[in-house]
Amino acid sequence: MFDNKEKTNIEQLGEFGLIDHLTKNIKITQKSTLKGIGDDAAVLDFEGKKVLVSTDMLLEGIHFDLAYTPLKHLGYKAVQVNLSDIYAMNGTASQVTVSIGLSSRFPLEAIEELYEGIYLACEKYNVDLIGGDTTSSKQGLTISVTAIGYADEKDIVYRNGAHEGDLICVSGDLGGAYTGLQLLEREKLIFLENPNIQPDLEGKDYIVERQLKPEARRDIVELLKSIEVKPTAMIDISDGLASEILHICRQSDKGCNLYEDKIPLDPMTYETAREFNLDPTICALSGGEDYELLFTVKQADYDKIKFKMDITIIGYITEPAAGCNLITKAGNVHPLKAQGWNAFPPAP
Ligand code: ADP
Ligand code: MG
Numbered sequence: 001m002f003d004n005k006e007k008t009n010i011e012q013l014g015e016f017g018l019i020d021h022l023t024k025n026i027k028i029t030q031k032s033t034l035k036g037i038g039d040d041a042a043v044l045d046f047e048g049k050k051v052l053v054s055t056d057m058l059l060e061g062i063h064f065d066l067a068y069t070p071l072k073h074l075g076y077k078a079v080q081v082n083l084s085d086i087y088a089m090n091g092t093a094s095q096v097t098v099s100i101g102l103s104s105r106f107p108l109e110a111i112e113e114l115y116e117g118i119y120l121a122c123e124k125y126n127v128d129l130i131g132g133d134t135t136s137s138k139q140g141l142t143i144s145v146t147a148i149g150y151a152d153e154k155d156i157v158y159r160n161g162a163h164e165g166d167l168i169c170v171s172g173d174l175g176g177a178y179t180g181l182q183l184l185e186r187e188k189l190i191f192l193e194n195p196n197i198q199p200d201l202e203g204k205d206y207i208v209e210r211q212l213k214p215e216a217r218r219d220i221v222e223l224l225k226s227i228e229v230k231p232t233a234m235i236d237i238s239d240g241l242a243s244e245i246l247h248i249c250r251q252s253d254k255g256c257n258l259y260e261d262k263i264p265l266d267p268m269t270y271e272t273a274r275e276f277n278l279d280p281t282i283c284a285l286s287g288g289e290d291y292e293l294l295f296t297v298k299q300a301d302y303d304k305i306k307f308k309m310d311i312t313i314i315g316y317i318t319e320p321a322a323g324c325n326l327i328t329k330a331g332n333v334h335p336l337k338a339q340g341w342n343a344f345p346p347a348p
Pocket of ligand 1: 022
């Protein structure tokens with residue numbers, strides 16, 4: 001949590017003073033940005049490309065807990081989760097708008113930290129901050145980001161394009177963000193019971209970062225482009241693998257077989273899940289917030305992706321009548337459910 005030592009009351013600055021203070025150093029980098037902050041609307045020109053737009057809102061107490069979320073990370077994550085949606089359309093992200101609702105408990109320094117994270121994400125992913133809105137709230141912090149991007153019409157990948165026989169692929173590894181959250185929640189409870197005990201997150205950096213500082217997979221979109229593979233369907237994993245593959249199958253009117261032993265898990269995710277008596281597979285299926293890309297490709301593309309380190313083939317698309325199934329390590333067939341927590345018992 002931010003400390004309130006030398007705080008500057010936002011009311012001293014006023015709304016326009018605050019906006020000006022937060023945005024005065026912006027440098028526009030995208031040629032599609034004709035006008036950014038400062039007028040009644042931003043002006044963009046995509047020169048014949050299709051425009052992609054996606055919004056996500058994060059509410060304090062629902063989507064984040066400031067007891068263990070540094071504001072800089074929160075700003076960074078708020079941008080990442082939106083860029084992830086643009087990449088999931090196989091597009092290039094180019095602009096964001098950021099709207100915030102602030103209660104009086106936030107001093108200027110806290111909002112500066114939030115914007116440090118926002119600007120870091122913008123810089124790293126080469127997107128312009130082109131506007132937003134600032135309001136006061138009675139309680140808590142709200143942050144809403146809209147991401148804008150573009151793509152040639154022929155490159156856009158929807159959720160509904162999967163065909164029978166297509167390979168189901170996922171980037172990175174899954175379940176880390178959820179196990180990281182379990183760890184942060186546990187340490188918070190311990191701290192609340194005894195504030196003298198400092199959080200013990202030793203050796204758990206990877207999964208804590210997966211929760212607090214996700215990275216949208218622009219690199220995967222670029223990799224696929226470079227090897228000339230256009231996915232037939234794609235979605236980003238915000239709600240867990242099970243829910244996302246069900247979206248693809250439902251919208252494509254297909255079924256699927258996923259193989260439990262193929263689901264990529266980091267060893268730290270695996271160990272931590274077991275520590276919490278959770279089934280690591282369930283963490284991947286239902287945990288969410290991994291912001292990896294889940295996509296399907298034609299079988300003919302198999303040779304192009306089979307040795308790609310950061311892409312794992314976890315199953316294939318079937319005819320719709322076969323349903324959506326998980327084939328467990330023991331060879332049992334379980335119908336996939338969006339919230340699979342009680343679908344099958346923890347591994348022994
Ligand atoms: P309006 O009254 O027309 O809504 P505002 O005074 O809210 O305009 O905003 C002035 C300018 O500052 C606009 O370009 C707006 O997009 C931008 N802006 C407002 N709040 C934010 C914010 N939190 N982050 C970035 N830009 C902002
Ligand atoms: Mg406004």
